[in-house]
Amino acid sequence: VTTATSVTFLNFMAFLLLLLIHLSKSLMLANDREGISGPLDPSLIQRTDVLLVSPWLAPIVWEGTFNRDILNAQYRQKNFVVGVATFAVKKYVRFIEGFLGSANKFFLSGHRVNFYLFTDHPEKVPSINLAPEKRLFIIPVQNYSRWQDISMNRMDIISNHIHSHWRYEVDYLYSMDIDVQMFEHIGVEIIDTLVGTISSWQYTKPRDSNSYERHPESRAAIPHGEGDFYYAASFYGGSVSEVYKLTTACFKGVTEDRANGIEAKWHEESHLNKYLLYHKPTRLLSPEYYWDEELIRPRIIRVKRLSSVRKDLQEVRF
């Protein structure tokens, strides 16, 4: 009887042990499956409909992927000054009011910004009441007969001004078209070492159908099969030293093309794209940051922060 009882008891203990091993194993597995909870929980990724990180690990900024309060608090400790370079030459003076009025409200609201407005008509700059932390500098500039030259020479003027002034005056510098308006906040989420904006024209197209300059004669040429994102020349920037390197290199390309009687397909934008292909931006802005009004806005563009002002090309450019 005793032996029989002890065998049953041993059997029971073995069963208990197996049960315990099984339970702890499945508990461990369950932990693995759930991963880490708290701030590293992958289910906290707010957007699954768009690319959030480039293949070289640069963040791509979309609505819903950042917390503006956290970013503002971090940024405020640094007391940076951001410069914005923009041009209003010839008939483009008509865009100054819409640009400055909306930028005063939506561009780096509450932070120090110096707007540098280059114009051939300083007397036509409307007076705008700017927020106390914003300043406007009007810089006279000559005009060129061709609009392409006005647009391309921005690279040269920016590069020269960084060398003579901006490297002492600002920490970050952004170049923006004047024929745009802002409708939503563009905050410190745009601040990084080298920043490009993904073009609203090209973000869905496969690599080979985009607008890169492909003719090998141009200094802006990108060989077939190469290229990743297509960036808009209307809005780019970064640290003063990186923007200096970028604008100097792009204008060198423009000048060499001119000497060879060549003009790249999309002017300085082609040179910008060549530069950013081989000097990867540390941060990319989604097309929310430059939406072209000619396009129908898809659902992934949840907010239109900045968009082009419709213009009659024949009328404003000639």
Ligand SMILES: CC(=O)N[C@H]1[C@@H](OP(=O)(O)OP(=O)(O)OC[C@H]2O[C@@H](n3ccc(=O)[nH]c3=O)[C@H](O)[C@@H]2O)O[C@H](CO)[C@H](O)[C@@H]1O
């Ligand atoms: C969709 C499209 O076609 N995009 C091209 C077009 O952009 P855009 O049509 O946006 O070029 P744009 O006419 O706005 O010119 C660029 C900027 O140059 C300044 N500006 C230009 C002309 C002028 O008479 N006065 C003046 O001040 C102004 O700041 C303007 O915002 O042209 C650019 C010229 O580089 C690029 O080739 C772009 O790829």
Ligand SMILES: [Mn+2]
């Ligand atoms: Mn424009």
